[in-house]
Amino acid sequence: MNAIDELFHQLRSRSAKAFMPFVTAGDPDCATTGALIRELVRRGANLVEIGFPYSDPIADGPVIQAGAERALKAGTTLHKVLEIARIIRQTSQIPLLLFTYLNPAMRYGFEKLGRDAKAAGVDGCLLTDLSVEEAEPYVNSMREAGLDTVFLAAPTSTAERLLLVAQYSTGFVYLVSRTGVTGERTDLSASLGPLVEAMREATSLPLAVGFGISTPEQAGAVAKMADGVVVGSAFVRLLENHASDAQIEAFARSLREGMDRMDQRR
Numbered sequence: 001m002n003a004i005d006e007l008f009h010q011l012r013s014r015s016a017k018a019f020m021p022f023v024t025a026g027d028p029d030c031a032t033t034g035a036l037i038r039e040l041v042r043r044g045a046n047l048v049e050i051g052f053p054y055s056d057p058i059a060d061g062p063v064i065q066a067g068a069e070r071a072l073k074a075g076t077t078l079h080k081v082l083e084i085a086r087i088i089r090q091t092s093q094i095p096l097l098l099f100t101y102l103n104p105a106m107r108y109g110f111e112k113l114g115r116d117a118k119a120a121g122v123d124g125c126l127l128t129d130l131s132v133e134e135a136e137p138y139v140n141s142m143r144e145a146g147l148d149t150v151f152l153a154a155p156t157s158t159a160e161r162l163l164l165v166a167q168y169s170t171g172f173v174y175l176v177s178r179t180g181v182t183g184e185r186t187d188l189s190a191s192l193g194p195l196v197e198a199m200r201e202a203t204s205l206p207l208a209v210g211f212g213i214s215t216p217e218q219a220g221a222v223a224k225m226a227d228g229v230v231v232g233s234a235f236v237r238l239l240e241n242h243a244s245d246a247q248i249e250a251f252a253r254s255l256r257e258g259m260d261r262m263d264q265r266r
Contacts, residue, residue, distance in 0.1 A: 003095040003123045004148050004171035007046055008206040008227060017223040019256050020208055022049040022099065022232030024067035025084055026076025027239055034084050036239075036248065041094050043249055044256035048088075049126070049230065052081045052100035058129060067236040078108055082120035089121035097150060097171075098125045105130075110138050114145030124148030124171045132164045139168050150174050153199055155191035166203035172228060173199060177211045196225050216258025223259040231255055 001009065011018055021040050025033050037048050053068035053076055060068070085096050098117055105113055105127055117125065124147050130138060132151050142149045148171030153162055155176070165173060177192045192209065199207055209222045210230030222229045238248050 002146070002148065002171070003093065004047065004097075007095050008172065011046065011227070012206075017226070017259055018046040018206075018208065018228035019044050019219075019259060020047045020049060020097075020210075020228045020230045021045050021235055021252065022051055022210070022230060024051045024053055024064060024071050024236055024239075025081040026053060026071030026074050027067040027236065028070055029074050030076065030080050030084055032239070034087055036235075037084070037088055038091065039245065039249060040252055041092050043252035045094065045252070047095040047097060047228070049097045049099045049232070050081060050085060050122075051232075052076075052078055052098060052104060054101040054104055056103075057101065061233060063233040063237050063240065066240060070240075078104060078113075082116055082122070085117075085120040085122050095123045096121060097148075098122050100125075100127060102127050102130045105138070110141035111144070114141045114147055118145045118147055122147065124150055126150040126152070126174060128152060132161065132168050135168050143170075148172075152176055153195065155195050157195075159198070159202075162199055162202040166199075166205065169203070169205055172206040172208050173203060174230070175199060175207055175209045175226065177209050177213065177222070192222075193225060216254045216261075218258075219255045220258040220261055229255070229259055 007018065023033055023036055040048060053071035055072060057065055057068050088096065125142055139149050149168060150171055151165045151169045152174050153165045175195055196207060206227035208228030208230055209226045210232060213219055213222055213229060213231050214234040219229045219231065238251060
């Protein structure tokens with residue numbers, strides 16, 4: 001049982017859900033990213049998605065796109081991102097998921113990426129634009145290195161595609177809460193409930209939901225139906241607006257509390 005499996009096993013044993021923040025590595029610099037992850041761990045994060053910035057992030061909305069641009073301008077490289085993970089590992093064993101796109105992974109090399117990411121303390125990878133139908137070479141390299149491979153399922157996914165996602169995913173499955181790109185929303189999509197139900201029929205893996213979650217109420221509502229809650233754009237926006245450490249801490253705490261309140265009502 002690896003780190004992600006162990007996390008969800010422990011959470012399920014006490015009927016708890018995973019708080020899974022996303023951060024863009026290198027925004028505004030790598031030192032800030034490391035400090036932010038450590039703060040998120042202190043405020044109840046169970047797994048952190050570390051986004052390696054890419055110049056053409058087609059799955060991301062304007063907030064994360066802007067964060068990626070800032071990170072790239074600051075000179076962020078995959079080597080530096082893995083160094084962030086290595087530093088985090090000196091003080092924390094929280095599961096880390098490397099979140100990026102196919103092009104950077106191919107340029108780095110799948111085998112080299114798997115080997116170097118594992119050595120740095122990364123537990124799994126998610127390539128947002130990798131078609132699951134063409135994923136076998138990537139999956140084989142990651143599995144050989146001992147890394148989980150997480151894939152996306154969306155409200156538009158067919159039953160056949162959900163089965164493929166289940167086949168190639170390990171650790172958990174990432175459910176996209178709505179069609180479109182990442183970004184804060186005022187409400188949850190009505191398509192989320194049916195997607196969760198359909199994916200439950202395809203796999204026994206934990207299900208995490210992201211895209212559009214930005215308030216404690218939304219986090220709580222998602223925690224009621226899924227195993228994990230991913231929040232990304234809201235944290236990137238806080239950094240864009242130069243939020244203080246206290247503001248970031250308060251927001252993270254509010255999300256965790258929103259999830260916990262919903263757990264207590266079930």
